Amino acid sequence: METPVATAENLAERIRAGDRVAALEFVSRFYRRILIMARIRLRDEHLAMRVAMSATVEVLRRLRDRNELSQQTLASEVLCEARRVVDDLAAEADDRAESSREPLRQTTVPDLVTREFEHEARVRQILDAARPVDRAILGMSLVEGMGTAEIGGRLGMRPERVRRRKSRAVKRLRIAVQPLTRVGSMDGG
């Protein structure tokens, strides 16, 4: 298995050297992380997708243009830049939303959009195959925000059993989703 730090440093150097493949690797590795962060911060799916694309490209540009390497890891640098860009773009989007429906800076990355649909379809498939009780537990937990005791009360189960079932269900989902998360990541895809 690759050493993440060594690979990340190498990736940063290659980006600065103008390596186009490195730029694509960067997008594959960090776009979804930035997207998740934008979704959680903005609570607006559509805006988050647009902001994440713009932010990924913007972070890449800033990294490429910077001359000196920070002592931080690449992930920390990306997170730091991404937070700043997401906040800036979200503010920009707010301003635009008030004045008009003009879209944000146009950044089209069709492959990422396709991957997003594939990801959703896979999750849909996994959920459809899940046991009804596990779906109920996940729904009550993630949609209704209930704790294990409350869920146990609803389903006639002990909280510990609910916790175990939920933990197993999340693990199964994570294992199924992880290959998609890693698609085209550091190993070149």
Add this chain to the structure above:
Amino acid sequence: MDCGRAESDGTAERYVLGRLTATEVEEFESHYFDCDECFATVEALRAVKCQLEKDRQSVPQLAQRPNPTTRWWLALAAAVVATSAVSILVAWVLCSP
């Protein structure tokens, strides 16, 4: 922040539900930006949350399903009603001219 702590605290779930403090958010984001395992958990939880919200219809149905004790009482009540109905019917047939 490390994976063990994140898992035992249910940090990923609380992150997805927006229940972390600002400091915890910063700390967890710093962690999952560099950790494939925790990022996969966040991805899975968020994707599932999103899908289940889309077909929210199925959640209340399952959530309101009676628990085993309630189901047992319902079965007993149904049996009593059925027995009574049959008894009345038999009595009516026997008593009829």
